[in-house]
Amino acid sequence: MIFKRIKSLIFGQKNEEKPTRPTVATCPDCGVGSGELHDLFCTREKCPFCGGQLCTCACIGTVLKLSDDEQRALDECIDDSVPPVSEINQRWKEALRSKGRIPFEAFGNDPIRSAYRGESTALKSFLDAGYPPNAANEVGYTALMAAARGEQCEIIHLLLLRGWTANFPDHRGLTALHWAVAQPASDPKRQVACVTALVDAGADVNACSAEGVSVLMNAAWFGNGHAVKHLLQAGADASHKDTDGRTARDLATTRGHADLAKLLA
């Protein structure tokens, strides 16, 4: 760093932080390009059933409903060129084909990770390289949601400026506002700043997941008092019930947040 600074003084270069290279053009394991399917059993392939690592997750057993004997044969790695393992592998390939395998993506999860960590230089280089607004991973999770989760208000502002939508939901119907309060605040001021940024950009304070979980419920469950107050001021409906008939107050009570339960009464 010092050397760089000296060099820039000597050579008159701009003293700027060098952007991190955004793209990995090919899969580092099996070498396929962006958008292509991995070689089957590549360690980088994601499981379309659980989102985990395909070659190590347990979905083959649960999805194919393997018998104890079949599971044992598989676990013991008995010769895979003959039944039962060859047959199980065949059934697994068909199950994956009908579910739809997840191809390699050059951008991978990195913009999401950068957003969560607040690495604005890296994130900007992904955006400049064409990472599109509201780009989501296989469960619909976006960099905006990650920024909200990481209490990265500056990143939220950056993404909103670059055309990201405050109300964009993931596959379960959770929005960035849900994610902003979906863990105990590490810094309540920053958490509220994130909530404010999203609400000001048009995020619906009464957005609900498919199970009827509201933003206020998440905030109540995780004991985020400042956020609860702010959401109530912004018009959050405390009387809303989820599909199990529970209100935000019920959740606060269940989790032992007595002061919040009083606030939500």
Ligand SMILES: [Zn+2]
């Ligand atoms: Zn691969």
Ligand SMILES: [Zn+2]
């Ligand atoms: Zn899986």
